[in-house]
Amino acid sequence: MSMDKIREVTLIDYGAGNLLSVKRAFENFNAKVVISSNADQILSSSRVVLPGVGAFKSAMHSLVDHGLDKVLKEVAKQKIPLLGICLGMQLLLDESNEHGSNPGLGLIPGHVEGVPNQSQKGEKLRIPHVGWNEIYPHKEDSWKNTLLKNNHPGEAVYFLHSYKATVKKQEHIIAYCLYGGNKITAAIKLDHIFGCQFHPEKSGLVGLKIMQNFLAE
Numbered sequence: 001m002s003m004d005k006i007r008e009v010t011l012i013d014y015g016a017g018n019l020l021s022v023k024r025a026f027e028n029f030n031a032k033v034v035i036s037s038n039a040d041q042i043l044s045s046s047r048v049v050l051p052g053v054g055a056f057k058s059a060m061h062s063l064v065d066h067g068l069d070k071v072l073k074e075v076a077k078q079k080i081p082l083l084g085i086c087l088g089m090q091l092l093l094d095e096s097n098e099h100g101s102n103p104g105l106g107l108i109p110g111h112v113e114g115v116p117n118q119s120q121k122g123e124k125l126r127i128p129h130v131g132w133n134e135i136y137p138h139k140e141d142s143w144k145n146t147l148l149k150n151n152h153p154g155e156a157v158y159f160l161h162s163y164k165a166t167v168k169k170q171e172h173i174i175a176y177c178l179y180g181g182n183k184i185t186a187a188i189k190l191d192h193i194f195g196c197q198f199h200p201e202k203s204g205l206v207g208l209k210i211m212q213n214f215l216a217e
Contacts, residue, residue, distance in 0.1 A: 007031040007215055010045035014066055016059040017051035018201070022085065025201035025211050039071045047217055048075050052087030056096040056112060056163065059087055060104060069105060076107050081192045081217035083147075089188065089195030090165055098163050108190045110167035119180025128162040129179050135186045135198070138173040146174050146189055147196075147213040157186070157196075157203040165197060192217070 009026055011019050013035050023033045034041060042048055050072065052059055063069045075082050084092045093104045096112035104112070115129050136153045137143050143151065159177070165185045167173055175187035177198075188195040194214070200207030 008046040010034045010036055010042055011049045013037045014062045014068055016054050016062055018053050022051050022201045029212055037066050042071050047081040050084045050088035056098045057102045079192050083214050084195040089197055092195050107193055112163050115164050116182045125180045130160045132156040133159050133177045135175045135177050142174045147194055147210045150209045155206045157198040159198045
């Protein structure tokens with residue numbers, strides 16, 4: 001793969017993404033970043049990012065309205081590297097119970113549910129879960145050959161979310177954090193599909209290493 005190809009990435013524009021900060025973060029590595037909702041552009045990409053802020057139901061409706069749900073499923077079928085960020089990671093799963101039961105993209109088996117509002121000791125927790133929190137490997141070698149391979153257990157990244165991912169297969173979890181003693185899935189992976197519940201673009205050097213690794217996928 002040429003150096004130009006290595007530095008290409010397409011951000012999906014569907015009205016629910018934190019596009020500019022993600023774009024600027026990738027541009028730290030002289031990446032060619034395209035923001036697009038065009039199917040041909042997305043499917044000809046070297047790698048694709050699905051950012052996301054807001055509510056699952058409205059974001060999914062927006063994807064469907066733009067025909068991007070089918071495009072993303074084709075991205076997965078063609079094995080184009082795909083990264084979901086925050087809500088974008090949640091949309092990769094089968095469904096969410098946010099504001100009723102709502103279907104997701106079904107690219108990684110699992111569902112989305114609320115972040116617990118009580119700690120393991122019964123203390124009230126602030127929702128959303130917001131701010132810096134440390135992440136750890138799900139298993140000893142969970143970060144090997146993933147976007148987190150250059151990171152270290154216990155490094156902090158930036159979270160902002162009220163809902164969390166619960167995946168069906170433990171091997172799809174690569175990182176977690178603790179919130180009031182509750183385990184929160186922080187990163188997932190299935191083949192060429194990756195997801196970060198946190199915002200790597202807002203996580204300083206720790207997050208930039210993750211984004212740099214994605215540019216090499």
